Every structure is written in structure tokens, then in C-alpha cells.
Amino acid sequence: MISRTILAAATLLVVAGTAIFEAPSVLAAPSESGWIIDQHSEERGRTNIKWTDKSMVLTSKLMSAILVAPKFDATFFNESTRKYVLIPHADWAKRYAPGKKAIKGPFPGEVIAGYKTSKYTWPTKNPHKSVELWATKDLPMSPPLQEFVSSTIGIPPAIGMPLKMVTKFDDRPSRMDMETKAIKKSKIPKTAFELPKGFKKVKNEMELLLGGDEDSDINSFIK
Numbered sequence: 187m188i189s190r191t192i193l194a195a196a197t198l199l200v201v202a203g204t205a206i207f208e209a210p211s212v213l214a215a216p217s218e219s220g221w222i223i224d225q226h227s228e229e230r231g232r233t234n235i236k237w238t239d240k241s242m243v244l245t246s247k248l249m250s251a252i253l254v255a256p257k258f259d260a261t262f263f264n265e266s267t268r269k270y271v272l273i274p275h276a277d278w279a280k281r282y283a284p285g286k287k288a289i290k291g292p293f294p295g296e297v298i299a300g301y302k303t304s305k306y307t308w309p310t311k312n313p314h315k316s317v318e319l320w321a322t323k324d325l326p327m328s329p330p331l332q333e334f335v336s337s338t339i340g341i342p343p344a345i346g347m348p349l350k351m352v353t354k355f356d357d358r359p360s361r362m363d364m365e366t367k368a369i370k371k372s373k374i375p376k377t378a379f380e381l382p383k384g385f386k387k388v389k390n391e392m393e394l395l396l397g398g399d400e401d402s403d404i405n406s407f408i409k
Contacts, residue, residue: 220374221325223299224367225349233364235335241379242331244338249394251334254379258330263385264394270385271394275330282337289341295320298349299369306345314356317363321346325369339364 220238227233231247240255252261260278263270287308295303303320310316323346336343339351351364388394
């Protein structure tokens, strides 16, 4: 007959083993289904966008932004200065609303990262400079998040998700302002949409940067 001591020890091993195997699921950070886009620019460098139905984090070289439902206020933060500023939805939507552009299109576009696009063009104040844009409507994105993404380059939200943008010049080579390298559906931890710890809140966007040029403000990130 198995002694009670041995039986008790065996029970503890089973319980402990169960706890060990269950630990990862208990400790794993909650996540949601979402999308990740990796884009590159000759001037801005790399931009990474992660979003779900209710949240978004946009990370770029200059600064990053987080938007979370239900208010969709924008938290802009700078990894270098360890500062952040909170801008209410109504404020950033008004401040960075798309300017008036004589946009032509849609025209047939190319397939970018596996997604069909439509092409749009518009002139600029410089008669020797124009812009070409490719966007898709096949990526799911809630209206407030689409509004924010569109505001980063000053286009109407109805155009869809911008995947490529090129500035054309008459007197020199074109400039790649946006080129989508990859798009994938993925599980995104909720912690991705939280402001990192240790950041100091400041009053306005200019305070996010230290020792920057006068033009290196939020508008360099938004437009």
C-alpha cells in the first residue's frame, strides 16, 4: 500500500507541474487581433504602425503617438527626451485637418504588400513639384484611427490607408516619402498601447524636443 506521505508528495508534484505548465497562459499579457505596417521614408526613416479596433500606436524617428478608445485623444511622446504631451481628439482633428488640395483620382494603382491600391495625384504651391499617392481601402480601420493616419500626411480619410507616397520634381530625382515594406495581421499585446513609464508630461508639442531646429516640431511629424 502506498503510504500517505508518498501519496501527498505525488499530489504536490502533480499540482506543481500543473502550475508550471499553466503559468505562461496566466502570466501572458492580454492581446488583441490587429495589424502591423512597416513603412520607410527617405527623410523620416522608419515608421511602424500597430492597431486594433480600438487602439493605435504609431512610432517614428521623430516621435510617436498613442490613441485609445473611447476618446481617441493623442498622446505624443519622444523616446529621446522622455517627455509626452496629451492632445484631445477634437484639438488634433481640428489642428491637423487636411488642407485644401486639388486631388485627382482615383486612378488604377499597383499592388503593394499584397493589397490593391488606388492612385491619387495633386500639385503643390511649387509649380515644379507634385505628389503621387497610393492608398488602399482593404485594411480595416475605425474612423477615428483612419482620420489620424490621414492627418499625418494631410489627406482626406475617405481615400483609405496610405501605402506609398512619392514627391516628383521637374529639376531633380523623385523623393520617396513613404514606402510600405510589409503588412501583417498579428496578435498585439495591450501594453503596446500604453505610455512607457518614466515620461514627463509637458504643456505643448514644442517641449517634446530638446535642442531641435525651429521647424522640428509636431508639424514635421504630422505633415
